[in-house]
Amino acid sequence: MSNIMLLNISAADILSDPVYYALCVILSMAVLLGIHLMSKVEKAHIGNKISALAIALGIIITLIKKDILPVWLIYPGMAAGLITGLILAKRVKMIEMPQLVALLNGIGGAASAIVASFAFLVLYRGNELFGKTTASLAIVIGMITLSGSLVAAGKLHKILTQKPVILPLHQAAAVSLLIIILALVSLGGFFNFVQPSLLLLGMIVLSAVFGIIFSVRVGGADMPVTISLLNSLSGVAAAIAGFAVTDILLVSVGGIVGASGLFLTQIMCRAMNRKLLDILLGKTALKDQKSEKKEKDEKNRKVKQEKAEQESSARQQEPxxxxxxxxxxxxxxxxxxxxxxxxxxxxxxxxxxxxxxxxxxxxxxxxxxxxxxxxxxxxxxxxxxxxxxxxxxxxxxxxxxxxxxxxxxxxxxxxxxxxxxxxxxxxxxxxxxxxxxxxxxxxxxxxxxxxxxxxxxxxxxxxxxxxxxxxxxxxxxxxxxxxxxxxxxxxxxxxxxxxxxxxxxxxxxxxxxxxxxxxx
Amino acid sequence: MDLIQYILLGIFVVATTVGYMLINNVPSRLHTPLMSGMNALSGVTILGAILATATALAGDKPVTGYIFGSLAIILAMINVAGGFSVTNRMLKMFERKKEEDE
Missing domain, CATH: 3.40.50.1220 (TPP-binding domain)
Incomplete structure (x- = not known):
């Protein structure tokens, strides 16, 4: 950091610490105001613009405060992301919104996981328990969000099967994987004897696998719950990464996203009368006994309207x-x-x-x-x-x-x-x-x-x-x-x-x- | 834990609580734009990406740092730009229809 600071001392001087913190709080409140305006259809578009402006200003004050403004190497990436994002938003069809949101959830999770990886490697040498633990957690949640969202988006886009995929020992595998991941996280926090890059790699790979295991067994109609949950996780990953790199805006805005996703998840669960845990553990509606019953009923119907059944029997498997x-x-x-x-x-x-x-x-x-x-x-x-x-x-x-x-x-x-x-x-x-x-x-x-x-x-x-x-x-x-x-x-x-x-x-x-x- | 970390925790709790309460008021017909808006907001992680990249560029492994840092910047920026833009597109649709009706 000190090297960069030498490049441009005056820019950072404009933003003294109190001013910078005050601006962060104001921008966080602007984001909350933007969400508040979303409660009325007429004002929602203003809310969206206020939120967008807040994030843009957040980027600018971060560039100034941390003296990154003259580091021109960061701008090509920003431009590439900007253009890609705008094209994506322009091209997507409204019926494809679920997969776009799922994809963006995953992308957000990945970005947070990378940021947290930086923090993890930088902090690793020190005895910073808080920083190391939060960095590890952000990596784990970010990677789960990434792989889980990619699977969800693939299902929604019909690249992958929409039916729940249940592997042998699915639940046992998921639970033990989670325990191993948590063990790695605490290992990273408390001990320094493991090779940091190995530990990092282990967390990344295992979390990604867990995300896939979690997502493949969710079926089509449970998707609203899954997407809401992943939406929440992408925010949580950002917030925890914010703890790791000590960034106020990251923590507050990430927290808001996490809360909103959690709220929507609850609404969805209530509307479907399903418990969140059941969906996560893959207790889907499609069970053997039910499909048996389904077949029996199908037979009854056949008597009633044989002809119609004949017409559609060829298409019955995957309507x-x-x-x-x-x-x-x-x-x-x-x-x-x-x-x-x-x-x-x-x-x-x-x-x-x-x-x-x-x-x-x-x-x-x-x-x-x-x-x-x-x-x-x-x-x-x-x-x-x-x-x-x-x-x-x-x-x-x-x-x-x-x-x-x-x-x-x-x-x-x-x-x-x-x-x-x-x-x-x-x-x-x-x-x-x-x-x-x-x-x-x-x-x-x-x-x-x-x-x-x-x-x-x-x-x-x-x-x-x-x-x-x-x-x-x-x-x-x-x-x-x-x-x-x-x-x-x-x-x-x-x-x-x-x-x-x-x-x-x-x-x-x-x-x-x-x-x-x-x-x- | 340092003071700043307690402050961060406090901010996290306040932002989460207030956000949760506000989202309660968003009608369900706006839940899709709300979620895509949240996508955009989760792109706020770009702040961390910028910071990490700049720090890595000044560190001892600038090339590796730059590659991964830029990846994070690109991904986060896709979220910010794509999220806000598609949300705007949807909300404009809500606006337009209302005006036509009047």
């Missing part, structure tokens, strides 16, 4: 993947889907009304979009359908379950992008009492979030999970890919309801377009 397979296949299936649609409407001929009459006459409509809508790229059609209905002087509202989509708030962003006004989008608690009064509920690609089994089917993975009260509505029109149970593996009793339920199976981008045609 999500197939759904995303794109328009080409959708077009090819079009004839088949039409058949199903017609069959469905004909079997319900005994009903006093057909779905088209119900849609035409409904004045109060609630639309329930799920991740299936996003997979079918049907959000624009949904918006179009809503627009047509509004023209027929109906009131149309959207009801969003907190865990719909692959990350918190994902469904909202997709709807807003499609042109839906955010005033029409309601959170579960704000709209749940309206279902019993509504004339019609239109479900698009959602299942578990409206499964009434959550209220009474004790012992099932979704028991106790708050759900949208879709079943209280007198008329329900469901556009789902198939009638298989959702991610939870629990059957949805709504499908078996005799009155006022119409199910239109198939790719929502096709089936919705048909309904829209009939309406116009």
């Amino acid at each position: 999500e993947e197939k759904l995303a397979a794109g328009k080409e296949k959708a077009e090819k299936d079009r004839t088949a889907e039409t058949e199903i649609t017609e069959e469905d409407t004909t079997t319900k001929e005994t009903e006093p009304d057909d779905p088209m009459t119900i849609i035409r006459n409904a004045k109060h409509i609630i639309i329930v979009p799920g991740y299936g809508m996003a997979l079918a790229h049907a959000q624009h059609l949904v918006k179009k359908l809503a627009g047509t209905l509004v023209k027929k002087s109906a009131v149309v509202k959207y009801a969003i379950h907190p865990v719909a989509g692959r990350m918190p708030g994902h469904m909202d962003v997709l709807l807003i992008e499609a042109g839906v006004a955010f005033e029409d989008v309601y959170e579960m608690d704000d709209i749940n009492d309206e279902f019993k009064e509504a004339d019609l509920t239109i479900v698009v690609g959602a299942n578990d979030v409206m499964n009434p089994a959550a209220r009474n089917a004790e012992g099932t993975p979704i028991y106790g999970m708050p759900i949208l009260n879709v079943d209280q509505c007198k008329n329900i029109l469901i556009f789902n890919y198939d009638l298989k149970p959702g991610y939870s593996g629990v059957d949805n009793p709504i499908y078996d309801r005799k009155d006022g339920v119409w199910i239109i199976q198939g790719d929502a981008s096709v089936t919705l377009a048909e309904i829209l045609n009939k309406l116009q």
Whole structure:
């Protein structure tokens, strides 16, 4: 440090210690103000800009205070990161936001791990217990965040399998790995006899392996929890690295990020009625006994609607993947889907009304979009359908379950992008009492979030999970890919309801377009 | 532990608590922009990266230090720039739709 200080003494003099500390506190408060402004949709963009400005100023005062301003070698890296980041942000599609956030979580974790590695090696010779321990912890958390996030992003981007991967002795391996890592951390803190670079390497590799083990067994619908948690960890890694390098801003801002991620994780767990520990330990909803039950139920259904099953049996294994397979296949299936649609409407001929009459006459409509809508790229059609209905002087509202989509708030962003006004989008608690009064509920690609089994089917993975009260509505029109149970593996009793339920199976981008045609 | 370390711990506790309380008020429809904003904020580790790189450049292994330091700077800067920019893009979407409706 002293060498650098000789380069430019005057710059550091501008910022005396008290001024620098005061500025750090002010900038931390600016970041908090930015987050506070995020609580109102109208002011959120101002909040984001304030936070951005605070970080920019934070970089500048650090450059001045630590006399790094003339060290030109650091600028190419900053420019490269800036350009890459801006391109990434510009190119990403809204449906890909979960994987982008996961990727950025990992990148943040990696950066903190590197910073902490520097601190670790510099501090190692001394007897600085606090510094060494915090540096080790930051390395460990940063590396877990990196590898865990890369696996999560790979799953979300469908490079890796979306199903939970459970290795033999998975839990035992994870626990023992964690114990070894903690042993290494305390070794680094208390003893100096181990080769520091070896110790560092050991922590880096083992933490990375732990991150992978932790992340591979998380399945698709548990992703919101995982991403929130990794978001939190990336902040915690930054904060702890801040302890190691004694940087106030790093500690405060990292702490804020860690707290926010933890909060979102809690919300997600509550919304899914899952315990965080269960998800971390890989107690996923997909268990052997359940898939057996699933098969049995599948058989029952086959009797009921053999034909429909035949049509979709070829695609049964991985509906999500197939759904995303794109328009080409959708077009090819079009004839088949039409058949199903017609069959469905004909079997319900005994009903006093057909779905088209119900849609035409409904004045109060609630639309329930799920991740299936996003997979079918049907959000624009949904918006179009809503627009047509509004023209027929109906009131149309959207009801969003907190865990719909692959990350918190994902469904909202997709709807807003499609042109839906955010005033029409309601959170579960704000709209749940309206279902019993509504004339019609239109479900698009959602299942578990409206499964009434959550209220009474004790012992099932979704028991106790708050759900949208879709079943209280007198008329329900469901556009789902198939009638298989959702991610939870629990059957949805709504499908078996005799009155006022119409199910239109198939790719929502096709089936919705048909309904829209009939309406116009 | 030195005084500065106690101060850091205090700051950590205060920032975490206040942040936690504020995030409680963020509506769930803004949770995705909130998370991408948090991505940007976790890029604050760039401060540490800058400091580490500059220190390493003056140390006895400047080349290795520079390579890893620059890597940290690039990664952290991707977070800062990408995070804030994509958050801005999403929030503008919320803004635009509102204006169209009025």
